[in-house]
Structure formats: structure tokens, C-alpha cells
Amino acid sequence: MVRGYAGRILDINLSEGSIDVLTLEESILRQYIGGRGLAAKILWDRLGSRWREIDPLGAESLLVVMAGPLTGYIPGGRICVSGKSPLCNGIIGSTVGGEFPIELKCAGFDGLVVGGRSEKPAYILITDGQAEIRNAGKIWGLDGKQTIRALNHEVREILAKAEPKYGEWKEPASLYIGPAGETLNRTAAVMQKWSHAAGYGGYGAVMGSKNLKAITAKGTGPLPEIENKEEMMSFLNQIREGAFKSQTPMIWGTANGGYPTGFKSSSEPVRNWQEEWHDEKSLSADKFAWRLWVKRYWSDYGCPTACLKIAVVKTGPLKGAITDNPDYELIAYCGTNLGIFNPEGVAYVSSIVDDLGFSGINGPNVMGFAAELCQRGILTKEDFRGIEPRWGDAEAFGKLAWLMAKREGIGDILAEGTYRAALKIGRMKGVDLLPFAVQFKGMEVGAHGIRSGLDGPFGKWPMCYACSTQPGDHTSIASTRFGGEAMSTLSDSLVYCTISYRAGPDLLYEFFKTITGWELTPDDWANNIGRRIIQIQRAALLLGGPDFVWDLLRDEDNPSRWYEPLPSGPRKGAMPNREECLRMRSEYYQLMGWDDNGIPTSEELRRLRLDDVDKALEGIRK
């Protein structure tokens, strides 16, 4: 019996309507741990030999949802959503916070794999030890807030009917998609609660392609047995102490970055990354706090940090907008990058982006790109069905988000994400639009620029997005320090929250041991377990397909905009040196056991016992 795990996952095929329960083997868990690692392993085992042919939005593709051994025990319930990404055609481990993984583990499952395609809109309901596929006809088409409302009502009724004497049933927890996922917007997220998104990767579109509106769980069991309860409690108290002392995320949330990332670091996207500096004090966290927040401390399961905050616009033309925080990334992408510099405007766009189920980074990145095309006269009001997305016009951007979600007018093309839209509109207009597309291998980038060199690891290692197996993902950056993406594969596989967890790396391994009983060392993680996950993700990214296969010399680089000098602020004129970047890239390839073309070497793959990955890469080695 493995400790810390429920030990079982659901294997569901929506075409056939079949539901199987699989037992997880201890040897696989020890090698891949959970979350991102286990998801990558399952995806590779099932699709690896035909990776390039698999359409991420076809019935053959898989949606994988996987908790980890620490989920539930470590503060802030998180779960990893994965699959073949319709943005980069590789494997992204996209994590999201909330209560769903707790309900799932209490129902007796660590995760699920969903394949096939339901004929009609469906949702999956998971209860103690079982699951069923249910009709989602009444929920399809609803926005995020209405989806949660409808699911909570329906599932509580089902539970009360089944067990009328139980007492009041608590609400279930759900992963769901909004309208953007239903219409297969490649930038759609898998959502949880309100405003909680597994954003990178585009897995909302994968759910939509399967006609799967939601996965809902309600378990009544305890969390799985663990190895050493007393030690776990003592470590948990230390972890909580670490969180209690970490006051900045608690008091301001990540909104804390809204002003200084622009003003101090010169690394916040402004008007589609044409600038990265601003001195807009109106975007400081205190402005959001005093104008909008109705709840200052909002947590996910078990979390004392409460970096979430609930923002409501109570007056004026944007009245009625409700969102979390907004989080730094959304202050940047639904704010500064659209030229919006007031809290109400940012909350308004964030609220719509959340409700429609877009990733708050990827979806609005497309809008910033579209607005620049409007600024340059490449697209006009007619293309936008009468909307004019001018910098700073929050209402217009709200309408543009709807246009994308409904795939109307130019929205139908923008729904394909920034990269694909740039190529398509470029062909239509006969212009090269890639200079305005700020993305990496089809994935829109996080809101921390590299040009100023001042934004921590992003500035220190300017190839951090380009070399990542999760291109553009600010939570999984590559760097020669910390063994590549080792810390990110760790947090995404165990699965824990890097904002709440502030107790240092050593305690983490100890905590893991008290839960699973297994020894894990930083070296083993960096060189073997974590590395194995990275190599599988790397192979999938290199194989890509079916619509795009990445050319490493061209695509494993920063977008051209990031080689333009910064036009404003104290770091005016700054830009990375491309020669230096390419040298760093080679250095990184060596560190990761990749050849000069960035392909994992046979030697490295055989060392990690990934012979099948080695075989799959044979065809692309030069």
C-alpha cells in the first residue's frame, strides 16, 4: 500500500462511455511522483509513438488531471492539468489551486485520464469510489460563475436525493470550462472556483473538444493514510509558520507586483510589449485594496497565506465586475498590456476573461496583439465587427474577449492564439506579423520581461522562456542555475504552491518522506526523477505536430520584439545581446544532456531508462 496516494485513477473514454479504475504501481509512482511527472509519463506511454500525428483537439488526444502525494497535506490544494497542448504541441503541466483535488482524493482517486469525445455535452461526476458521465446540456454555454452555480445546485440535489438523512451536503468542487473552451479557443483554461485557472497549455480547448464541460467531485472519505502522522504534523506546523511569516503575499497578494514590476524592474508588458516601464501609481496594490476588495484574505484549501483577494466594481459603467485580486499577471495582461491603468478597468477585463474561461495570460495576450494591429491600421473596425480595441478602452476589450469566445469576425482567427493568428492574418494581409506576436513556440508568454535585466531570474538568464519545455511559462523557466526546470517539475509533481510554501527546500523533502515513506534527495531529483520528466516533455515538444513542428534555430529564441531596445524608463535602450543568448542556449543544451541541435542524446535517455523516447527521436536526429 502506497502512502499519501489514493493509489487509483479513473480512466474514462467519452466516445465509448466507459469508466475504468486503474491501480497505480509503486515503481511508477517512485519514478514519476505525481502531477506533472505522472501526467507526462501517462501521455508518453499512450501517445508517444504517434505523437506527431495526434491532433490535440481530436478524439484521440487525452486530458490528464493528476494530484500529487502532498496534495491536501501541504497548504493550498493544487492539481496538475495536462495533455497534448493545442498551443505548443508538447506537454505542459498546468497547475491550479482550489478544493477539487481534496474532494478527488477524499473520493479515493489521485487523478483521471479522459479520452474520446462525447456525442453530447457531458460532465463527469465523481463520488466515493465511483464516477459517472452525466448530461451537461443545461450547463453548456454558461459562463464560469453560472457554471459553478448550476453544478453546485444540481450535484447537491443528487447527493441529497441519494442520502436524504445525511444532513446538509457541502458543495462539490469542479474543474470546468467557460464559453472560450467550448468554442475551442486555444488560449482557454481549465477553471476552478472563480478566477482559478490552469492557464498555460490551452487545456480548456482540449476539454471543449471532448464536449466535456466539467469534472465535479464530492468525496466523503479521509485523505489517504500517510507514513508518519506525528512527524507530518510537526513539519506541517513549521510549514505554516513559514507561511505566517511571509506577509507580503498575504497582505497584498501578487497584486503587489502591479506597480513596481513596471516602475522598478521595467519588465511589465505595456501595450503589447512595446514598452515595459510605467509610473502609474494608480495600479499599486493599495489602490485595488481600498477601491475594490470586499474580502482581503481568500484562501484555497489549507492555506494560511490567502494571497487571493476578492475584487468587486461597485459603481460606474463597469459595475458588477467580480474577480480575484486581480493577480499580478492579470494586472499586467488585462491592464498595462492593454493600456488600461485604473483598477476598475483591470478588474472588469479580468472578470470577463475569467467568466469566459480564458487563461488570464494567454487570452489577453492575443487581445494585446490584436490591438497593436489596430494601432497600426492592419486591422480595422470592420474586422472587429464594429468594436475598436483602442489602448485603455476596457469595455472594448471586454467585447473583444466575447468576440473571440463566440468566434465571430476576426475573433474566429484570434481564437487560434497569438502565433497561429499572426500567421493567418499575416497571410490575409500580406504582412509579416510575427514581429508583433510576443510568444514562444505558440505559447503566449508570462508577464515578466527580460530586456531590462532587472526582474530576478528572468533578467539574469534571458533564454529562460525560450529553452523551457513549457515555452513562455513564467512558472517553469529554464536556467543553468537550479538544474534547469528542476524546481518547477518538483512543485508541479508533488504538487504544491510556490507562493504559500516558504519553508525552504530541505523541509520539503522531509515532508515528502513523512507522507510517502520514500527518501528523495535534491540530487536525485535534479539528475534523475526531475530530469526524466523534462526529457519526456522535451521529446514531445520537439516532435510537435500535427500543424507545426518547431525549427529550433528559429523558434528556440526570444520573440523579435524582445530584441528591440526598451523605448522608455531608466533602462531605456536595454536589450539582450543575441549572440550572448545563443551562447547561453548552447550552455543549457550541454547541462541538460542535449546535443548541439537541442535533442536529448541517446546516452542521456538510456541513462534515464527512456529507451522508447530515444527511439521516437531517432527520426529527427540529424
Add this chain to the structure above:
Amino acid sequence: MFEVKPVIWIDRDYLKCSGCRMCEIVCSLHHEGMIWPEASRIRVFMLVPGVEIPHLCTQCYDYPCVNSCPYKALSQDEETGAVKVDEEKCTACGVCINVCPGRVPHLHPDRKRIIICDLCEGEPECAKICQKAGFNALKVVTLRRGRGDTEKLVSRTPEEITKDLAVNLYGEKAEELV
């Protein structure tokens, strides 16, 4: 004249509840020795996100649950005033749920007995952790004249509290969210 002795009571400020559910975690660890949200005597309802309600017994001064139990399985703790459940006698019939104004009691997940807050022998774990975290949604107070009508009326169903709080937080928008 009858004398009323001071009693402790868990004051609750739903607007301050972060929804962290550490109260559920410590409650189930205290009573069950494991993290078991559904076996917690305090349960945080979140029928609408942002509207988190720590739902627990309020120890009504007239104890409708104790008085209605057909099996005499419920009693009042003389020290703390908490409702005690005799696991041997309880048949999980559900009468106490129906007479409770807030429908607070619920079945233990083993489905064999009811569970109700026992105030942890006078030192409630839920309030301790909430205070430690600084959220201050749960706080142990001493009521010098005992519990009165207001303390009893605090016991309302999660649906009713949700409606009230949603208006407080979301204003006119609340109606379409509940």
C-alpha cells in the same frame, strides 16, 4: 430568579472567513486523528465562491436537538454547554438535523452516527488556528449572561446565510450568483 453562569461561545464573523478550511483540518485531526473534511464538526460551506461559511453548532439555550432525540443519545455538557453524542445510543435517525434551526448536525462519513461540535472540552481547536492565522473569523468569547436569542438565531441553514452574505459582498449582483 435563576442564575446564569458565564459560558464560552465560538463567535463567528463569516465576512472574515478566508475559506482556508484549517478549522476543518484541525477539527478532524483532533477528533479522528486524520485530515478528513467530511468528518469535521465544523464545515466550511462555499455554495458561492467568496461566501465561505464555517457552519457549526451554536449551543441553543433550549437545546431542541437534545430534547428531541428519540434515543436519548444527545446530552448537554455541564461544563461547556456543548452537545455530546453518545455513539452507542445514536442510530443516525436524523431527527436532530431536522429540529436544528440551522440543520447543523450531519452524519459521520461512516454513516453510523451523528457528529456535532463538542467545543473540544472548552478549548476549540478551530478558533485557535483561525486566531493563529490572523483571520479572526472564529473567536472564543465568554458570554457572561449565557447564550441568548441572538446566539441561537445564528444557527441558520447554509443557504440562508449564503443569501445574506452574498448581498453584503456582491450587492445587486448577488441574486444571479446564489
